[in-house]
Each structure stands twice: as C-alpha cells, then as structure tokens.
Amino acid sequence: EVQLVESGGGLVQPGRSLKLSCLASGFTFSNYGMNWIRQAPGKGLEWVASISSSSSYIYYADTVKGRFTISRDNAKNTLYLQMTSLRSEDTALYYCARWYPRYFDYWGQGVMVTVSS
Amino acid sequence: DIQMTQSPSSLPASLGERVTISCRASQGISNNLNWYQQKPDGTIKPLIYYTSNLQSGVPSRFSGSGSGTDYSLTISSLEPEDFAMYYCQQDASFPPTFGGGTKLELK
Numbered sequence: 403e404v405q406l407v408e409s410g411g412g413l414v415q416p417g418r419s420l421k422l423s424c425l426a427s428g429f430t431f432s433n434y435g436m437n438w439i440r441q442a443p444g445k446g447l448e449w450v451a452s453i454s455s456s457s458s459y460i461y462y463a464d465t466v467k468g469r470f471t472i473s474r475d476n477a478k479n480t481l482y483l484q485m486t487s488l489r490s491e492d493t494a495l496y497y498c499a500r501w502y503p504r505y506f507d508y509w510g511q512g513v514m515v516t517v518s519s
Numbered sequence: 520d521i522q523m524t525q526s527p528s529s530l531p532a533s534l535g536e537r538v539t540i541s542c543r544a545s546q547g548i549s550n551n552l553n554w555y556q557q558k559p560d561g562t563i564k565p566l567i568y569y570t571s572n573l574q575s576g577v578p579s580r581f582s583g584s585g586s587g588t589d590y591s592l593t594i595s596s597l598e599p600e601d602f603a604m605y606y607c608q609q610d611a612s613f614p615p616t617f618g619g620g621t622k623l624e625l626k
Contacts (some may be wrong), residue, residue: 446618447555447606447608449616461613505569505610506555507564
C-alpha cells in the first residue's frame with residue numbers, strides 16, 4: 403500500500419525557517435517525481451514545488467521561488483521542503499504528492515504550517 | 520499561468536441525484552484535465568485523469584468529459600460518501616494549476 407506521511411510542521415515566527423519531510427513507503431520511491439502542494443485555510447490547492455525522480459529537474463511556484471528548496475533522499479525514501487523567510491501567507495496545510503505522469507496519484511494527509519508572531 | 524475556473528462553488532444536492540461540476544480553462548488544455556476529491560478530514564484522492572479516465576478503485580458513477588477549454592465531472596447518483604470538495608487541475612502547461620473548488624453538500 404502506497405503511503406506518504408508528512409512531518410515537521412508547526413508554529414513559526416515570520417522570517418524564520420522550517421523543514422518539512424515526507425516519508426514514502428509501498429512503492430519504489432526513486433522511480434517517481436514528487437511534489438509539494440499546499441492549501442491555505444479555507445482556500446483551494448496551490449502547487450508549490452516539484453522534483454524529478456533523480457533530482458535532475460526541480461521547479462518552484464513563483465510565490466516561493468528563492469525561499470523554498472525541495473530535495474529528496476532516495477536511500478531514505480524521503481522528500482523534503484526547506485522553507486526559509488517564512489511569511490504569514492505561507493500558512494497552509496502542506497501535502498506531498500506523487501507524480502504519476504500527468505496527474506498526482508497519491509497524496510499524504512498533510513502537515514500544518516502556521517506562520518505567526 | 521493557465522487559470523482554472525470551477526462552477527458552481529457550492530452545490531446543494533440530495534442523495535440519488537445526478538450532479539455536474541464544470542471547469543473552464545483560460546486557454547485550451549487539450550484534455551489534460553484531472554479531477555480530485557477532498558474529504559472533510561483533508562484526504563485527497565484522484566477521481567478522473569486526462570478528462571475521462573476513471574482512476575482505479577473509483578466507482579463508475581463518476582465520469583468526466585469535455586474538450587478545449589470546457590470540462591465537467593458528473594456523478595450519476597449521489598451516495599453519502601460523495602459529499603466533499605472537488606477540484607479540477609490542468610496539466611497542459613507548467614505550472615500545474617487547480618480550480619477554486621466545488622463544495623458538494625447535502626440539501
């Protein structure tokens with residue numbers, strides 16, 4: 403059974419940093435591109451970042467470019483999102499999602515990040 | 520970026536009713552349109568990919584159609600577990616973008 407379990411969320415002050423993790427199981431992690439997608443409270447879904455299976459290709463939404471870094475450790479079956487210079491508008495539920503060609507076929511349960519002083 | 524507009528944003532409906540949710544893209548997306556369901560506990564799963572392909576395990580009461588800029592998701596006969604949020608998403612052009620969502624609620 404495919405499982406994606408996010409961790410690392412919490413309350414953080416504006417301008418500080420936080421690192422999210424997503425532990426994958428039930429499939430060959432190194433074969434799939436992975437993504438972070440977020441949902442602000444009461445809002446819709448927003449794609450944040452993507453990384454290819456071997457980390458050769460990495461993409462970011464304009465809203466996080468230069469502040470967030472996506473990475474992965476295929477030996478540990480883990481996806482990461484390093485978030486720096488956090489702003490109140492980054493407050494959201496962050497999901498990791500597997501990329502099956504052309505759509506997101508498995509999603510984690512999400513981890514909450516709250517940016518507030 | 521391609522903008523995705525869903526309608527309605529809220530859809531009151533009854534058990535057994537047939538409902539349709541619409542999604543319009545700001546430009547043609549050549550059937551690269553996916554649908555997702557989000558339950559109140561936050562769980563998200565894909566329903567339909569590439570306009571009309573049913574994801575494995577999804578009941579056949581769900582169907583998708585469309586072309587060009589206009590797409591739709593239809594549920595033929597509502598079951599209690601179908602009351603949830605629904606999102607469309609385009610994959611024709613980077614970055615992937617989502618519609619604003621449709622809340623399907625019990626009338």
